[in-house]
Amino acid sequence: MIRKLRQRPAPPSLSGLLRQNLTRWVLFPSLCFILLLGGYITLEKTKDFERRNIIIAQSLSKQIVSHVADAENALGSLAQTMARYDDFWFQTMLNNFLQSAHHMERLLYLDADGKILASAPARSELLAIRQFIDRVTSRPSIISPPIASPITHDMVVYLGVRGPDGKVLAGELSMQTFQHHLEDLLPRTEGSVVLCDTFGNLISHPDSNRVATQENIGHLPILRDTLEGHTRTAFYREHGAGYIGTVFKIEPLNWIILISRPVEEVFLPLLGPIIALLSLILLIFALFVTVLKFKLNRTIVTPFAQFTDFIEQATRGHYQTAEKRDQSFAELAIIEEKFSEMIEQIARRENEIRESEARFRQLVETIREVYWISDLADDSVIYVSPTYETVWGRPRQSLIDNPESFFLSIKPAHRLAVVEAFNTLRLEGFEVDEEFQIVLSDGRERWIRARAFPIHDQHGVRVRLAGMAEDITGHKAEQHALLEAKQNAEAASKSKTEFLTNISHELRTPLSGILGMLQLTRESRLTREQAEYIDTAISSSKVLLNVINDILNIAQIEAGKLTLNSQPFPTHEVLNTIYRFFRHNAKSKSIELTIETESEFPPILVGDEVRIRQILFNLVGNSVKFTDQGHIRVWAGTLPKRRDDGTVDVLLIVEDTGIGIPPDKLDYVFESFTQVDGTFTRQYQGTGLGLGIVRSLVGSMHGSITVDSEEGSGTTMYVTLRLGLPAKGSVPQTRRMNEQTMPERSGLSILLVEDDRVNQLAISRMLEKLGHHVTCADNGRMALELLEGSRFDCIFMDIQMPEMDGMEATRRIRTAPELADVSDIPVVAITAHAMPKDRDAFLEAGMTDYLSKPATFHELARLIDRLPL
Numbered sequence: 001m002i003r004k005l006r007q008r009p010a011p012p013s014l015s016g017l018l019r020q021n022l023t024r025w026v027l028f029p030s031l032c033f034i035l036l037l038g039g040y041i042t043l044e045k046t047k048d049f050e051r052r053n054i055i056i057a058q059s060l061s062k063q064i065v066s067h068v069a070d071a072e073n074a075l076g077s078l079a080q081t082m083a084r085y086d087d088f089w090f091q092t093m094l095n096n097f098l099q100s101a102h103h104m105e106r107l108l109y110l111d112a113d114g115k116i117l118a119s120a121p122a123r124s125e126l127l128a129i130r131q132f133i134d135r136v137t138s139r140p141s142i143i144s145p146p147i148a149s150p151i152t153h154d155m156v157v158y159l160g161v162r163g164p165d166g167k168v169l170a171g172e173l174s175m176q177t178f179q180h181h182l183e184d185l186l187p188r189t190e191g192s193v194v195l196c197d198t199f200g201n202l203i204s205h206p207d208s209n210r211v212a213t214q215e216n217i218g219h220l221p222i223l224r225d226t227l228e229g230h231t232r233t234a235f236y237r238e239h240g241a242g243y244i245g246t247v248f249k250i251e252p253l254n255w256i257i258l259i260s261r262p263v264e265e266v267f268l269p270l271l272g273p274i275i276a277l278l279s280l281i282l283l284i285f286a287l288f289v290t291v292l293k294f295k296l297n298r299t300i301v302t303p304f305a306q307f308t309d310f311i312e313q314a315t316r317g318h319y320q321t322a323e324k325r326d327q328s329f330a331e332l333a334i335i336e337e338k339f340s341e342m343i344e345q346i347a348r349r350e351n352e353i354r355e356s357e358a359r360f361r362q363l364v365e366t367i368r369e370v371y372w373i374s375d376l377a378d379d380s381v382i383y384v385s386p387t388y389e390t391v392w393g394r395p396r397q398s399l400i401d402n403p404e405s406f407f408l409s410i411k412p413a414h415r416l417a418v419v420e421a422f423n424t425l426r427l428e429g430f431e432v433d434e435e436f437q438i439v440l441s442d443g444r445e446r447w448i449r450a451r452a453f454p455i456h457d458q459h460g461v462r463v464r465l466a467g468m469a470e471d472i473t474g475h476k477a478e479q480h481a482l483l484e485a486k487q488n489a490e491a492a493s494k495s496k497t498e499f500l501t502n503i504s505h506e507l508r509t510p511l512s513g514i515l516g517m518l519q520l521t522r523e524s525r526l527t528r529e530q531a532e533y534i535d536t537a538i539s540s541s542k543v544l545l546n547v548i549n550d551i552l553n554i555a556q557i558e559a560g561k562l563t564l565n566s567q568p569f570p571t572h573e574v575l576n577t578i579y580r581f582f583r584h585n586a587k588s589k590s591i592e593l594t595i596e597t598e599s600e601f602p603p604i605l606v607g608d609e610v611r612i613r614q615i616l617f618n619l620v621g622n623s624v625k626f627t628d629q630g631h632i633r634v635w636a637g638t639l640p641k642r643r644d645d646g647t648v649d650v651l652l653i654v655e656d657t658g659i660g661i662p663p664d665k666l667d668y669v670f671e672s673f674t675q676v677d678g679t680f681t682r683q684y685q686g687t688g689l690g691l692g693i694v695r696s697l698v699g700s701m702h703g704s705i706t707v708d709s710e711e712g713s714g715t716t717m718y719v720t721l722r723l724g725l726p727a728k729g730s731v732p733q734t735r736r737m738n739e740q741t742m743p744e745r746s747g748l749s750i751l752l753v754e755d756d757r758v759n760q761l762a763i764s765r766m767l768e769k770l771g772h773h774v775t776c777a778d779n780g781r782m783a784l785e786l787l788e789g790s791r792f793d794c795i796f797m798d799i800q801m802p803e804m805d806g807m808e809a810t811r812r813i814r815t816a817p818e819l820a821d822v823s824d825i826p827v828v829a830i831t832a833h834a835m836p837k838d839r840d841a842f843l844e845a846g847m848t849d850y851l852s853k854p855a856t857f858h859e860l861a862r863l864i865d866r867l868p869l
Contacts, residue, residue: 030281038274042267049266050233050246053191053259057248060193065252067103071159071173072140074101079140079161079169082109090118105149105156105172112166121151129158129170136160136168142253146175146203148212155203155211175211179204194258196223203255222247223256235263311339370469372399376426376454376462379403391448391471393440411437411445422452429454429462435472447476510758515854517758520765564700568726569609571602575636578616582632585624591632593624598637602648606724611697616652618694619717623656630657630714639720649703652719661709694719745864746771748793753783753809754830755801763796763830763855770861778802780809787813787822794867797847799831799838806831807845814846826867830855 078097082090094107098120109118114133135143144158155175162168175195195204200218202211217223222236222245233246245260370392371385381400388396392409399405410418414436421432432452437445452467515538522534579595586593616634623632632655639649698705702722709715750772754760764774775792777783779801786792795813799806810827813819826848831838839850851863 034274034278034281037277041274045266046233046244049244049261053233053246054248056193057246057257057259060257061248061250064195064250064255067177068142068159068173068253071101071103071171072142072161075159075169075171076140076161079163079167082169083163083165083167087117091120091122094118094120101171103174103177105152105154105174107172108168108170110168110170112168114168117167129160132158132160133168133170136162136170138162138164142173143170145197145199145201146211146214148214153212157203175204179206179208191259191261194260196256196258198254198256217258223258236260368470372467372469373455374403374465376464379426382464391446391469392438393442393444409438409440411439413437418450425452425454425465432467446471447473511854514758515762515856517762519857520762520769523769564608564611566607566724567609568604568606569612571605571636572597574609574613574616575634577613578620578634581617582620582624586632589624589628591624591627591630593632593634595634595636597635601637602725604726605648605650606726607701607721611701612721615694615697615719615721616654618691619652619654619719622691623654623658623715626715627656627658632656647722647724650721650723652721653716654719655714655716657714660711660713660715661707662711745869748772748864748869749791750774751777751783751786751790751792751795753777753780753795753801753806754798755779756798759798759853763860766855766857766860767796770857770864772864780804780806780812783809784812784816784819787819787825792822792825793869794826794828794848794864796828796830796851799829799833799842807842810846826869828863828867 074097078093082093085093090109094109098104098107107120108116108129110129110133111117132144138161140159140161142157143160146155146157148154149156149172151172156172157175158170159173160168160170192206193204194202194206194217196202196217200216200220200223202215202217205211205215217238220236220238222232222234225232225234233244235242235244237243242263243260244263244266245258248257248259249255250257367385368387369385370388371383372388373382373384374380375382381403384396384399386396388394388399392399394405394409407415407419407422418434418436421434424430425432431454432450435447435449438448439445448469449472450467450469452465454462455464455466457463518534518538522531522538526534575595575597579593583593620632620634633653635653635655637651639651641649643649695705698719698721703720705720706718707715708718750767752760752764752767752774754763754776755778760776760778764776767774775786775790777786780797781804783795783797784804797806797810804812806829813825813827814823816823827846829839829842829847829850830853831842831850832853842850848867849863851859
């Protein structure tokens with residue numbers, strides 16, 4: 001079809017045909033001719049009008065200037081004449097002059113102070129002249145703008161001259177004379193002449209009432225736009241009528257002449273020929289269109305009308321393909337075909353949009369959240385989902401009618417923050433995620449979480465805002481309940497920690513006395529049987545102390561106060577210590593105890609040696625406790641994976657052939673205060689704290705613990721610890737004191753402040769056994785009194801005492817002026833408070849060092865050796 005069309009000569013298109021036959025040959029030439037002819041005639045008529053008016057204005061200007069000049073000269077001569085006569089002749093001379101000068105309305109003769117000497121007619125009014133008398137000079141001149149005369153009420157201009165004797169002669173120059181001259185020169189049928197000053201105040205006008213009421217015409221554009229010293233002809237409107245006028249300025253007087261005529265009077269004679277010519281052109285155009293109609297009706301008009309009907313149907317949403325028909329207008333056929341293809345594409349896209357909109361509505365109208373869209377241009381709400389009525393308790397239409405109701409429903413305490421967040425979204429495009437409370441119409445309150453974000457057009461410009469809001473009242477209630485439960489749990493944990501700490505303190509105090517007395521008794525002369533009894537009692541006391549230490553460890557772990565002290569330490573010495581400690585117990589049960597390391601196990605590692613010992617003590621101790629025959633094997637090595645941060649993963653394996661752990665108890669054994677066998681008939685004793693402490697210590701060292709056990713066959717514990725590698729050249733301190741090592745210092749004078757008599761006796765005797773002199777005080781106040789009169793090398797200070805505790809006593813020693821001589825004396829806290837936070841608090845209070853009860857000979861000796869004496 002397209003190939004056949006291209007073979008035929010292309011017929012003229014609709015746009016080309018109309019352009020050729022209508023625009024080119026009829027409309028455009030006709031319009032141009034009419035416009036040019038009308039413009040030329042208007043221009044010539046305007047120039048002729050201006051030339052005529054300028055001649056008239058120049059003539060009038062000369063007469064007006066001559067008239068005013070004659071009046072000024074006559075007034076000057078009269079002033080000189082009157083100066084030569086006395087007062088008797090003033091009135092006569094003014095009357096005679098007024099009779100000969102018909103253009104004067106009134107004459108006044110005044111002295112230098114403004115007093116009237118004579119007037120013609122004889123009147124005493126000075127209502128007008130007084131405001132202009134200061135302008136009078138020795139030269140006759142106009143001293144006022146046009147003003148109504150107080151006598152005749154006609155428009156006048158005051159002329160004035162000051163005589164040689166200082167007296168003033170003034171006259172009212174009538175404006176009626178000017179109007180008569182203007183009317184004589186230019187009759188009303190030829191136009192009107194208006195005389196005014198530069199401010200637009202009327203001096204002369206054909207309508208005398210307008211002059212009498214002092215109407216101002218300064219607002220007329222033709223006057224406002226007049227250039228200084230130039231004549232201007234222009235069109236203007238006044239009182240709803242159109243005029244054409246010429247403005248001429250009278251230079252000597254600074255007045256303006258306006259000569260004007262109504263527009264229709266000037267240009268009406270020109271309209272007849274122009275209208276006739278236009279009618280002829282329109283007739284020719286009508287004939288041409290009639291002839292052209294028959295020719296184009298079949299080729300253009302009918303197909304185009306059908307195509308237009310097809311377009312109208314498409315605009316109404318009826319997307320049907322145009323019927324194929326013969327078209328002699330080829331361009332229209334091509335357009336129609338392309339338009340049909342476009343309509344098909346639009347129909348497909350509208351179906352897709354309709355389906356997408358249906359899916360969108362199904363989604364947003366079924367979800368629990370409120371979904372909304374607003375226009376950024378006017379903040380109007382375009383759409384809001386039905387869930388709004390359920391959540392807000394208000395109809396959707398109320399939000400569409402008043403978008404501000406969204407913010408008004410928010411509680412005042414939250415409203416400002418939400419408004420600021422949405423303003424930031426509108427101005428800067430930052431997304432909103434706010435939680436706030438709203439008040440429903442029935443007074444109920446709900447928690448809402450609102451999220452909003454901008455929508456951009458294809459150019460990246462923000463055009464809309466969209467958002468979702470959900471009711472989180474239940475979630476908030478759950479959060480509040482969880483928070484309350486958490487606070488209750490923390491309070492319970494804190495209470496438990498405080499209870500364990502208090503129990504530890506209360507147990508350590510008597511245990512300190514017991515262990516101290518046992519150690520002192522052990523140093524006396526005893527029989528073998530007595531020594532055995534004492535050693536057994538000391539051993540039992542140390543077991544009890546270990547239990548108390550385990551309780552403190554649990555309290556530290558649960559309070560989050562567990563701290564690690566990483567230092568280089570020799571690994572083989574730690575393992576040897578474990579072996580020496582448990583070999584006797586293992587041997588007594590005929591159990592083989594072996595400790596092995598891999599060949600490349602590092603001899604020195606960086607970590608908390610005390611905590612690593614504690615882990616091994618608990619694991620090996622459990623193996624010894626629960627193994628009655630067979631062997632216990634401890635192996636230490638490193639995992640093959642190497643790290644770049646200077647650390648290494650150490651693997652510790654503790655294997656035994658003991659009773660094993662049932663599968664359902666594997667996780668249970670790591671809980672604090674629990675044991676596999678918790679009955680009253682259990683065979684193995686213990687507190688159940690050991691493995692719980694081990695798991696917490698392993699976790700704090702970024703490690704893990706795994707258990708592999710079979711009931712009745714034994715248990716294997718796998719522990720990994722992340723420890724550091726020492727820097728090159730670093731050597732750990734290996735010097736240690738045993739209980740048989742004597743202290744390096746002796747003979748010190750020590751003040752012991754302790755309220756418990758048993759502990760006071762035990763500690764003082766132990767210090768004396770170490771070679772020191774001890775003085776005792778029952779509380780802090782007694783200690784301060786002893787310090788004022790005696791000299792001591794150091795002080796061992798208990799914390800919890802009556803009258804004055806150890807913390808307050810230490811602060812007094814450090815700050816009291818009367819104790820300035822001993823303010824730097826070393827003060828050692830020796831107390832049953834054994835938590836890390838307690839140690840920090842004692843040191844912050846000014847104490848030098850810290851020792852927890854019960855103390856041994858070895859601990860006392862080592863502490864005294866490290867004091868800064």
